[in-house]
Each structure stands twice: as C-alpha cells, then as structure tokens.
Amino acid sequence: MKFFIDTADLGEIQQAESLGLLDGVTTNPSLIAKIVPDPDAFTYEDFKAHIAEICRIVDGPISAEVTTLDAESMIREGKDLAKIHDNVVVKCPCTLDGLRAIRHLSGEGIRTNATLAFSPTQALLAAKAGATFISPFVGRLDDISTEGMGLVREIVTIFDNYGYATEVLVASVRHPQHVVDAALAGADIATIPFKVISQLIHHPLTDAGLDKFMQDARVMKKSGT
Numbered sequence: 510m511k512f513f514i515d516t517a518d519l520g521e522i523q524q525a526e527s528l529g530l531l532d533g534v535t536t537n538p539s540l541i542a543k544i545v546p547d548p549d550a551f552t553y554e555d556f557k558a559h560i561a562e563i564c565r566i567v568d569g570p571i572s573a574e575v576t577t578l579d580a581e582s583m584i585r586e587g588k589d590l591a592k593i594h595d596n597v598v599v600k601c602p603c604t605l606d607g608l609r610a611i612r613h614l615s616g617e618g619i620r621t622n623a624t625l626a627f628s629p630t631q632a633l634l635a636a637k638a639g640a641t642f643i644s645p646f647v648g649r650l651d652d653i654s655t656e657g658m659g660l661v662r663e664i665v666t667i668f669d670n671y672g673y674a675t676e677v678l679v680a681s682v683r684h685p686q687h688v689v690d691a692a693l694a695g696a697d698i699a700t701i702p703f704k705v706i707s708q709l710i711h712h713p714l715t716d717a718g719l720d721k722f723m724q725d726a727r728v729m730k731k732s733g734t
C-alpha cells in the first residue's frame with residue numbers, strides 16, 4: 510500500500526519524507542490556503558512555485574488541484590500545472606466538466622486525480638474517463654453518517670471486476686483506523702494528514718515495554734555487561 514501525505518505544509522512534507530516511507534503528496538485549495546500567510550499577496554505563480562517546491566522534496570505523484578469549473582478552463586489550467594514537473598498530477602472534480610477534462614488530459618498523457626468522489630458511479634465514470642487516481646473522501650462521508658469505507662470497498666470491487674487501472678486513493682483520512690480499513694479494503698493508496706502519520710506508529714504497550722527495557726538496560730550497564 511502506498512502512503513501519500515495530505516498537506517501543503519513544506520515542513521510536514523519534509524519530516525514525512527525523512528521517514529523514507531512517503532510515496533506522494535496530495536494538496537487541495539483549502540490545504541494551500543492554510544499555508545498562505547497573506548492571501549491578498551498570494552498569486553497563481555506563487556501557487557505553482559509552491560507545488561514545484563513540493564516536487565523538489567518528494568519524488569512521487571504530487572496532486573495539484575484546478576480552481577476552475579468548466580472543462581475548457583480545467584484543461585488549460587491542467588496543462589499549465591503539468592508543466593511544473595513530470596510528477597504533477599492534475600486534480601479535477603467528479604463533475605461532468607471534470608470528467609471531460611480528465612478524458613482530455615489523460616489523452617495527452619497527463620496524469621489526473623478525480624477528486625471529491627462520494628459514489629461508486631462517480632468512480633466508475635472517472636475510471637472510464639482514464640483517471641489515474643480516484644479519491645473517495647471517507648471522512649466527509651462519515652461526517653454525514655454514511656460509512657465512507659463502504660464506498661472504498663465498492664470501488665475496489667468494481668475496479669477489480671473490470672480490471673480498471675485507476676488507483677484507489679483513499680482521501681479525507683481522519684484517524685489511524687481509516688488507514689487500517691483502507692488497507693483491508695485493498696485500496697492502492699491512503700493520503701494521510703501529518704498528525705495521523707505520526708499516530709500510526711504509536712502504541713502504549715510499545716512505550717511501556719520500552720520504558721521497562723531501558724530501566725533494565727541501565728542495570729546491565731551498572732554491572733558492566
């Protein structure tokens with residue numbers, strides 16, 4: 510299973526990359542907005558420079574989202590974003606215009622991530638359009654009392670039934686159990702916030718066991734062993 514980090518924060522990306530376990534990065538306009546100190550001074554060129562900086566840190570797919578709604582504008586924006594670096598993946602929403610843009614961009618060899626996916630039919634259409642990744646938003650579904658991971662299981666089954674190459678990228682991950690369930694469902698990737706990546710390794714029994722081992726190790730040092 511591949512792990513992406515779901516953030517635009519360069520410090521977080523750098524720290525996660527230093528673990529040696531990072532396969533890619535996902536961003537969206539809200540994540541970009543979080544790291545911008547002065548929104549009035551932030552330009553589209555600054556956005557592209559920021560994505561380029563992420564590409565310098567991580568050698569893997571880096572999702573950058575379009576900020577337009579009609580297919581023609583998405584295609585134009587997507588082509589421009591793809592010029593930043595070979596690793597840039599253009600994120601388009603699961604709408605009819607988004608599908609048109611995905612079809613067009615993938616036809617030109619540009620990788621795409623169909624985002625804001627909340628139903629198996631959206632995933633099926635995105636796969637047929639040639640999307641490289643489909644992003645079911647599990648946390649946002651859970652927020653409205655609909656089991657997000659149920660959608661992931663449905664998408665994995667549908668893609669397996671027909672041999673679609675589109676990779677299932679579980680998004681809107683809120684806690685470690687989402688990562689476990691995504692792995693059990695056979696998802697290809699989970700994109701995980703930095704805080705959740707940090708939580709994945711922690712276990713109170715590991716901490717307690719380590720404390721005891723360290724105490725015992727001090728005894729051994731005292732006796733010169």
Ligand code: E4P
Binds near residue numbers: 515644648680
């Ligand atoms: C990533 O591709 C998505 O945009 C992100 O996971 C959405 O997460 P959220 O629902 O916590 O905003």
